[in-house]
Amino acid sequence: MSSLKKIFPVNKKDFIHAGEASIYVKNLLKSLQIDPKIIRRASICGYEGEMNVIMHGGEGSLFLEINPDKVTLDISDNGPGIENIELAMKQGYSTASERYRELGFGAGMGLPNMKNNSDEFAIESEKGKGTRVQMVFYTGGGGHAG
Amino acid sequence: MQGDTKHLSPYVYFDERLCIGCYHSVRVCPTRAIRIRNQKPLHFHEHCIGCGECIRVCPTGAMRAVTSELTALEKDHISVALVSPVLYSQFPGIMPEDVLNALRRMGFQHAADMSYFLEMFQCAADEFIARNRISHQAPWPLISPVCPVVVRLIAFQYPSLLPHILPIMRPVALMAREVIRRIIARYGVTKEAITLYYINPCPTKMSPERLTFHHEQPCIDKVLGINDVYPELFGLLEKMQKGDRPDLPPDQFSYGVTGHSLIWGMSGGEIAGMKSERTLAVSGLKETIAYLEKIEMGLFQDLDYIEFRTCPEGCVGGTLTGIDKYLSKNFIQKAMLNMGLKKRVCQDEILCLYDEGGFQAKSSLAKLAQRFAAQKKPLSIRELSEIDNILEKIKGTDCSACGAPDCKTFAEDLVRGKASMEDCLFMKKAQ
Incomplete structure (x- = not known):
């Protein structure tokens, strides 16, 4: 079974390059011509994940694995971690500062959005060590798996 | 077309004698449709979206826009020039009415200004946004259908965004429809006796059948680049400045130029005066692509409407203009101070027409997107x-x-x- 693995660095406060990894992933998925709806879901999740690292996290990365039947996104950072995951998963809960909100971020939709748009979602975090979010999107093995 | 030239796409033709096999056009093509093989370009012409970037950067003039040729105006036809507002900005210091008169001296029976239809379009766009905010039928943000390169870029690279394109007829189509209606009523002729020339700065609008993607019939017959008419118009306007002004009766097909019309040539001109404040104007090909990528990832849903122009600074930065875009902008800004931004359209009439379906665009973009997709092998x-x-x-x-x-x-x-x-x-x- 063939698979493609790629890793993209994502750095804190790097707003200039925000979204570049997700755009790259989106275009890779497009060249495979998998279902546009799945591409949309995966790129929304990738972007939310990237933004979380950029706003809250430390140094981090977005890891992508494409298999014939699924796409996996694994976003991790060595930032401050999440104190209360249950709370962080609530819609509208946000620890983003006023400044971020003025930029249009920090609506408290990031993690819930990622959960809603992925087929499998897992989050682990340790205070002071960092956060890791894993998401899986099933592509049904259609398109050009080869 | 001569022996050494060939059409590369519906929008671009290529003169091999002038080509030096450089990489300028290869690098700027947004759909990566050009390669150099054996010092000569190889074109995947089915990927061309007509943005004109290759024409812009070609150092020898080997890449050219496909335009209708400006042959003698047919005498047995009623020829009408439909004037893109960008044309006025090519002649700093000259009143727009004089430019229209100079076109009539060139031989066009009528020269029609677009301002009124730009207002109509804006009014209909406002209405669509307002109703849609209630009904939630279309996705946000809506994307302007005005720049043909943008809509074709979406069909090529971002087909998932097709539902974002505002389904309102473009101003030029509204104009063509009304001009034809009035000429038929006035002269008692059939549509066949009328030739509509669209004078504009953009190679992508050049072939009339390419214009129909977001239009209803009837549409334009011939399309000219501003640079096709610029030298002759320049000469005529100089003569007129020197006092050689033949008495032309006022053209009843001219709707009167307003500042509204002039500002459309600049990036931001389309959204200026819109009711919604949640609008954005983006110009430049790279910038447009960056935004489309993000809209595709679900961003900017809090915005109502985005005006995109792939040419830098908007249509004044078009490939087929006569003078530099910054000079045009300067003139527009000066002229706006004099003319102001007043609107004339009667909102009630527009709403009536809107409810009758008079603005509905029959889009063929989905078909175009399918054609593009069929050429891409996964x-x-x-x-x-x-x-x-x-x-x-x-x-x-x-x-x-x-x-x-x-x-x-x-x-x-x-x-x-x-x-x-x-x-x-x-x-x-x-x-």
Whole structure:
């Protein structure tokens, strides 16, 4: 079974390059011509994940694995971690500062959005060590798996 | 067309005698439709979206826009010039009415100004946004249908955004429809006796059948670049400045130029005066692409409407203009101070027409998107890995010496069997 693995660095406060990894992933998925709806879901999740690292996290990365039947996104950072995951998963809960909100971020939709748009979602975090979010999107093995 | 020239696409033709096989056009093409092979360009013309970037950067003039030729105006036809507001900005210090009169001296029976229809379009767009905010029928943000390169770029690269395109007829189509209606009523002729010329700065609008993507019939018959008429108009306007003003009766098909019309030539001109404040104006090809990528990832849903123009600074930066875009902008800004931004359309009439379906665009963009998609062969996961491996090996600098715009495209060509490893200078050096 063939698979493609790629890793993209994502750095804190790097707003200039925000979204570049997700755009790259989106275009890779497009060249495979998998279902546009799945591409949309995966790129929304990738972007939310990237933004979380950029706003809250430390140094981090977005890891992508494409298999014939699924796409996996694994976003991790060595930032401050999440104190209360249950709370962080609530819609509208946000620890983003006023400044971020003025930029249009920090609506408290990031993690819930990622959960809603992925087929499998897992989050682990340790205070002071960092956060890791894993998401899986099933592509049904259609398109050009080869 | 002469022996050494050929149409590359519906929008661009190429003169081989002038070509020096450089990489300028290869690098700027947004759909990566050009390669250099044996010092000559190879075109994947089915990928051309008519943005005109290759025409803009070609140092020898080998790349040209396909335009209708400005032959003698047919005497037995009623010829009407439909004037893009950008034309006025090409003649700083000259009143727009004089430009229209000069066109009539050139031989057009009528020269019609577009301002009124730009207002109509804006009014209909406002209405669509307001109703849609209640009904939630269309996705946000809506995208302006005005720039034809943008809509074609969406059909080519971002088909998932097609539902975002505002389904309102473009101003030029509203104009063509009304002018034809009035001429038929006035002269008692049939549509066949009328020839509509659209004078504009953009190669992508050049062939009339290409204009119909977001239009209803009837539409334009012939399309001219501003640079096609610029020299003759310039001469005539100079004469008029010197006092050689023949008495032309006022043209009843002219609707009167307003500042509203002039500002449309600039980026931001379309959204100026819209009711919604949640609008954005983006100009430039790279900038447009960056935004489309993000809209595709679900961003900017809090915005109502985005005006995109792929030419820098808007249509004043078009490929087929007569003078520099910054000079045009300067003139527009000066003229606006005098003319103001008043609106004339009667909102009730527009709403009536709107409810009758008078603005509904019959889009053929979905078909175009399907045509584009049919030409793209998918890559497999293994092929994508191979591309990565090749890139790892080359460690290139996107030098384009192989004839591809960048290393990634070269690697993809290689995997698809359209290029050979020997084309790469880096690999040659390594051996």
